[in-house]
Amino acid sequence: MKSVVKNRKANDWYVSLVENFEAKLNGKDNLFLKDLRKSAVGKLAAADFPTLKTEEWKYTNLNRVLNKEFIHAASVEKVELTKEDIDKFKAEDFEYNLLVFINGIFSEEFSEVGKLPKNIFIGSLNDGIQSGNEFIKNYLGKQIENKTAFDHLNDTYMLDGAFVVIPDGTVLEKPIQILNISGHPNELTFNTPRNLIIAGQNAQASIFFKYVGIEGSKYFTNSVTEIYVAENALVNVYKIELEDVDSYHIERTEVYQKANSIFSHYNFTFGGSLVRNDINSKMDGENIECHLNGLYIGRDDQHFDNHTFIDHAKPNCYSNELYKGILDDKAHGVFSGKIQVDKDAQKTNAYQSNKTILLSKDASIDTKPQLEIYADDVKCSHGATVGHLDETALFYILSRGIPEEKAKSMLITAFAEDVVSKVKIKGLKEKLNHLIFEHLNRVEV
Amino acid sequence: MISIKNLKVNIEGKEILKGLNLQVNAGEVHAIMGPNGSGKSTLANVLTGNESYEVTEGEVTYNGKNLLELSPEDRAREGLFLAFQYPVEIPGISNATFLQTAINEIRKYNGKEELTPKEFLDMMRKKAKVVGMDDSLISRAVNAGFSGGEKKRNEIFQLLMLQPKLAILDETDSGLDIDALKIVSQGVNEYKSDDNAVILVTHYQRLLDYIVPDYIHVLYDGRIIKSGGKDLALELEEKGYDWIKEGEFDSVGTQG
Numbered sequence: 001m002k003s004v005v006k007n008r009k010a011n012d013w014y015v016s017l018v019e020n021f022e023a024k025l026n027g028k029d030n031l032f033l034k035d036l037r038k039s040a041v042g043k044l045a046a047a048d049f050p051t052l053k054t055e056e057w058k059y060t061n062l063n064r065v066l067n068k069e070f071i072h073a074a075s076v077e078k079v080e081l082t083k084e085d086i087d088k089f090k091a092e093d094f095e096y097n098l099l100v101f102i103n104g105i106f107s108e109e110f111s112e113v114g115k116l117p118k119n120i121f122i123g124s125l126n127d128g129i130q131s132g133n134e135f136i137k138n139y140l141g142k143q144i145e146n147k148t149a150f151d152h153l154n155d156t157y158m159l160d161g162a163f164v165v166i167p168d169g170t171v172l173e174k175p176i177q178i179l180n181i182s183g184h185p186n187e188l189t190f191n192t193p194r195n196l197i198i199a200g201q202n203a204q205a206s207i208f209f210k211y212v213g214i215e216g217s218k219y220f221t222n223s224v225t226e227i228y229v230a231e232n233a234l235v236n237v238y239k240i241e242l243e244d245v246d247s248y249h250i251e252r253t254e255v256y257q258k259a260n261s262i263f264s265h266y267n268f269t270f271g272g273s274l275v276r277n278d279i280n281s282k283m284d285g286e287n288i289e290c291h292l293n294g295l296y297i298g299r300d301d302q303h304f305d306n307h308t309f310i311d312h313a314k315p316n317c318y319s320n321e322l323y324k325g326i327l328d329d330k331a332h333g334v335f336s337g338k339i340q341v342d343k344d345a346q347k348t349n350a351y352q353s354n355k356t357i358l359l360s361k362d363a364s365i366d367t368k369p370q371l372e373i374y375a376d377d378v379k380c381s382h383g384a385t386v387g388h389l390d391e392t393a394l395f396y397i398l399s400r401g402i403p404e405e406k407a408k409s410m411l412i413t414a415f416a417e418d419v420v421s422k423v424k425i426k427g428l429k430e431k432l433n434h435l436i437f438e439h440l441n442r443v444e445v
Numbered sequence: 446m447i448s449i450k451n452l453k454v455n456i457e458g459k460e461i462l463k464g465l466n467l468q469v470n471a472g473e474v475h476a477i478m479g480p481n482g483s484g485k486s487t488l489a490n491v492l493t494g495n496e497s498y499e500v501t502e503g504e505v506t507y508n509g510k511n512l513l514e515l516s517p518e519d520r521a522r523e524g525l526f527l528a529f530q531y532p533v534e535i536p537g538i539s540n541a542t543f544l545q546t547a548i549n550e551i552r553k554y555n556g557k558e559e560l561t562p563k564e565f566l567d568m569m570r571k572k573a574k575v576v577g578m579d580d581s582l583i584s585r586a587v588n589a590g591f592s593g594g595e596k597k598r599n600e601i602f603q604l605l606m607l608q609p610k611l612a613i614l615d616e617t618d619s620g621l622d623i624d625a626l627k628i629v630s631q632g633v634n635e636y637k638s639d640d641n642a643v644i645l646v647t648h649y650q651r652l653l654d655y656i657v658p659d660y661i662h663v664l665y666d667g668r669i670i671k672s673g674g675k676d677l678a679l680e681l682e683e684k685g686y687d688w689i690k691e692g693e694f695d696s697v698g699t700q701g
Binding site for chain 2: 390391392393395396397398399400401402403404406407410411413414416417418420421433445
C-alpha cells in the first residue's frame with residue numbers, strides 16, 4: 001500500500017500550499033473565488049488521488065506526477081514572455097481571435113481579439129468573475145459530477161481561464177485560438193486553467209485550444225474545461241496538446257448538449273511526459289450529434305491516457321467516436337471509451353472505434369471500449385484494434401522504388417488520415433500531418 | 446533480360462515453386478498461364494522481392510545482376526515492376542506525391558536529375574489520358590475508394606509513369622469488364638517496346654486477345670510443364686488444363 005501513502009502525501013502537499021497561494025494573489029482574488037475555494041479545499045483534503053487500484057485510472061501510474069512538489073505558478077515570480085515568444089507558440093495556420101494565457105492567467109497584452117458581433121464575450125474568466133457576470137454564476141461547475149482529486153485541485157486553485165459566450169443566433173466566423181503557455185524557467189510549478197464555453201441557441205463557433213510549455217521547464221497543467229451547447233447550436237472544439245517534454249497534463253472536459261445540437265471534439269496529443277484527458281458528454285435532448293475524434297502520437301516513455309464517456313440520456317441521438325494512435329519507442333497509450341445508453345434513449349445510434357499502431361516492440365496500449373445499454377431499440381457498435389504497419393501495404397510501396405523510411409511515413413499518414421481529414425479548419429490539416437512526423441522524428445512525405 | 450533457373454520457393458514451409466525455368470528477352474511478351482494454386486502469383490511476388498516467400502534453391506539473373514540479392518526497392522530502381530493482383534489503398538497520399546517520390550527515387554538511383562514539378566505534371570496528364578483517367582486522379586489518394594477495375598487501371602497508369610524494363614502483370618485482367626480490359630491492354634501495348642519485356646500472369650485466355658504474347662507457358666504444380674506460341678492459349682481455352690496435366694512433360698524447359 002506504499003503508493004497510497006505517497007498519493008495521500010501529494011494530497012496534503014496541495015492543501016498545505018493554499019495559504020501562501022491566497023497571500024500572493026494580490027487583486028486576482030474575490031469573494032466568489034474565495035467561497036469556491038473554501039468548499040473545494042475541504043474536499044481536496046478529504047479526497048484521495050487515484051491509484052492503480054482506482055478502476056478508471058488502473059492503467060495510469062500517477063507517481064511521476066504526484067511525487068513532485070509543484071508550487072502554483074501564481075505563488076512564484078511571474079514569467080515574462082516577449083511578443084516573439086508568443087509568435088513562436090501560437091498557431092498561424094488559419095485566421096483567429098487569440099486569447100493568450102500564461103500559466104493559466106490571461107495576458108491582455110498578447111491577446112488579439114478583433115471586431116466581434118454584439119454581445120459576444122471572448123476573454124478572461126477572472127475578468128468575468130470580477131465583473132459579476134451572470135453566466136459564470138449560472139454555469140460554472142454546474143454539470144460536473146463524480147469529481148476526482150484533480151477536479152478538487154482545479155476548484156481549489158481556480159483563478160482564470162478562457163471565458164467565451166456566444167449568444168443565441170450568433171455565428172462566430174473566425175475560430176478562437178486559446179493559447180496556454182505553461183512552465184517556469186526556475187521553479188517546479190503547476191497551473192490550473194479553468195475554461196468556460198457557452199454557446200447559445202443556434203449559435204456556431206469553433207474553439208482551438210493549444211497547450212505548449214516553456215522549453216526545459218518542469219510543470220503540471222491541471223485543467224478543467226466546461227462546454228455548454230444549447231439547442232440547435234454547433235460547436236467544434238480542437239485541442240492540440242504540445243506541452244514540453246518534462247510536463248504533466250491532466251484535463252477534464254465536460255460537455256453538456258441540448259436538443260438538436262452538434263458538438264465535435266478533435267483531440268490531438270503530442271507532448272508531455274504524462275497526459276490524461278477525460279472527455280465527458282451528456283446528451284440531454286433529442287436529435288443531438290456528438291463526435292469525438294482523437295489522435296495520439298507517442299514516443300520515448302510518454303504516457304497518454306484518453307478517457308471518454310458519452311451519456312445518451314434522450315432518444316434519437318447520434319454519437320460517433322474515432323480514436324487512433326501511433327506509438328513508438330516505449331510509449332504507452334490508454335484508451336477507455338464508455339457509451340451509456342439510458343433507458344429512455346431509444347433509437348440511439350452510437351459508434352466507437354479505437355485503433356492503434358505500435359511502431360516498436362516496447363510500445364503498448366491498453367484499450368477498453370465499454371457499452372452500457374439500458375434501452376432496447378438502439379444501434380451501437382464498438383471495436384478496438386492494435387497492430388503494426390501493414391506488411392502488404394509496405395511491400396506495395398517499396399516495390400515502386402520508394403525507400404523504407406518514406407514508405408513507412410506514407411503508411412503513417414494513411415493511418416492518421418481518417419482522423420486528420422475530419423478537421424474542418426483548412427490550414428490545420430497540413431500542420432497536423434507535419435506535427436506527426438516532427439514528433440516521431442521521421443521523414444515527412 | 447531475365448533468366449530464371451531451377452527456382453524453388455516455399456511459403457510457410459510449403460514448397461510452391463518446384464524448379465521453375467524461364468528466360469525472357471527484351472522485346473518479348475511472355476504469358477504464364479495455369480490453374481489456381483499452380484504458383485503463378487508466387488512467381489510474380491518472389492521476383493519483386495516479397496519477403497513472405499522463401500527462395501530455397503535456384504537463381505534469377507536480371508540484366509546481369511543476381512536479382513534475389515536485391516531489396517524490393519532496388520529491384521524497382523533496376524527497372525522491375527509488378528502490377529499487383531490486389532493493389533493497396535493509401536489514403537492521405539496523393540497519386541502525384543506517390544509517383545513523384547517513386548520516379549525521383551528511381552532517377553536518383555540511376556544517376557539522373559529529378560523531374561521538375563512541371564515535367565512531372567505534364568507527364569502525369571499525358572499518361573493518365575492513355576488509360577482514360579481524368580486530371581482529378583492526380584490529387585486523389587492512391588487507390589483510396591477506387592473500384593476493383595479502377596485499381597487495375599491505376600496499376601497500368603503507374604506502369605506507364607515508371608517506364609520499367611520488365612513489367613510483370615499479376616492477374617491484371619481479373620475483375621475487369623470488357624471495356625476496362627481494352628483500356629488496360631491499350632496501356633500495356635503503349636508501354637511495350639523492343640527495349641522492355643512483359644510477363645503476363647493470367648488465368649484466362651481473353652487478355653491475350655488484346656495483348657498478344659510471343660510465348661505462352663503453362664505453370665502447373667510449381668513447374669512450367671508446357672511452352673508454346675500464342676496458339677497454345679486457344680488450345681487451353683478449348684480443352685482446359687487437364688489434357689496437359691495428363692500428358693507427357695516433354696516440352697518442359699526454357700524459351701526464347
